[in-house]
Amino acid sequence: xxxxxxxxxxxxxxxxxxxxxxxxxxxxxxxxxxxxxxxxxxxxxxxxxxxxxxxxxxxxxxxxxxxxxxxxxxxxxxxxxxxxxxxxxxxxxxxxxxxxxxxxxxxxxxxxxxxxxxxxxxxxxxxxxxxxxxxxxxxxxxxxxxx
Ligand code: SF4
Numbered sequence: 001x002x003x004x005x006x007x008x009x010x011x012x013x014x015x016x017x018x019x020x021x022x023x024x025x026x027x028x029x030x031x032x033x034x035x036x037x038x039x040x041x042x043x044x045x046x047x048x049x050x051x052x053x054x055x056x057x058x059x060x061x062x063x064x065x066x067x068x069x070x071x072x073x074x075x076x077x078x079x080x081x082x083x084x085x086x087x088x089x090x091x092x093x094x095x096x097x098x099x100x101x102x103x104x105x106x107x108x109x110x111x112x113x114x115x116x117x118x119x120x121x122x123x124x125x126x127x128x129x130x131x132x133x134x135x136x137x138x139x140x141x142x143x144x145x146x147x
Contacts, residue, residue: 001032002098005088005134007109008038010101010144015041019048028101028144035095039108039130042091043084045077052077054107055117058126059085063133069107072119081108085130092139100134104143111141 009016010023015038028034041047050071057067062078069081085108092100102109110128115121131141 003033003035003095004028005092005095005097005100005102005139006034006036007101007103007106007144008036008041010103011036013038015047017047017049017051022103023144035091035097037088037091039084039088040080041084042087043080043082045080045084050075051119052081052107053115053117053119054126054129058114058124059107059110059129059132060127060136062129063136069129070117081129084108085133088130089133089137089139092134097139100131100139100141101144102128102131102141111135111143113143 006028009021010028012021012025014021052069052071055070061067069078106128108128108130111131113123114126114128116124134141
């Protein structure tokens with residue numbers, strides 16, 4: 001069975017923007033080998049950090065240079081998000097991951113639905129930057145169960 005790339009915060013790593021984890025080890029991927037990875041930390045952002053959202057599109061538009069990732073003070077963190085996404089893809093390939101299970105709604109890890117850039121809790125259809133890059137390179141992404 002191929003290993004599965006998993007958002008590190010779903011696997012007990014306290015790497016969320018608020019310094020917390022979301023789930024514990026073993027809660028995702030049903031006993032298969034798990035490769036925990038946090039794109040935002042890998043991209044060079046600290047923990048804790050300001051919350052960030054994609055403004056003007058979703059992760060695909062960030063990859064295409066048509067949207068940016070900003071934190072809630074307006075600081076542009078697009079480069080860190082892009083760097084983290086490419087490092088996630090490299091880690092997935094290195095480990096031979098056939099798929100990924102990622103954190104819902106995150107501007108990096110979200111799949112299908114992300115926050116809309118208004119920092120109001122509103123959502124829009126789309127993928128996070130890492131989820132978009134993995135999908136583009138043939139690594140299917142599934143959002144973890146609702147958290
Ligand atoms: Fe979790 Fe992904 Fe955010 Fe890292 S970037 S804290 S793995 S949702």
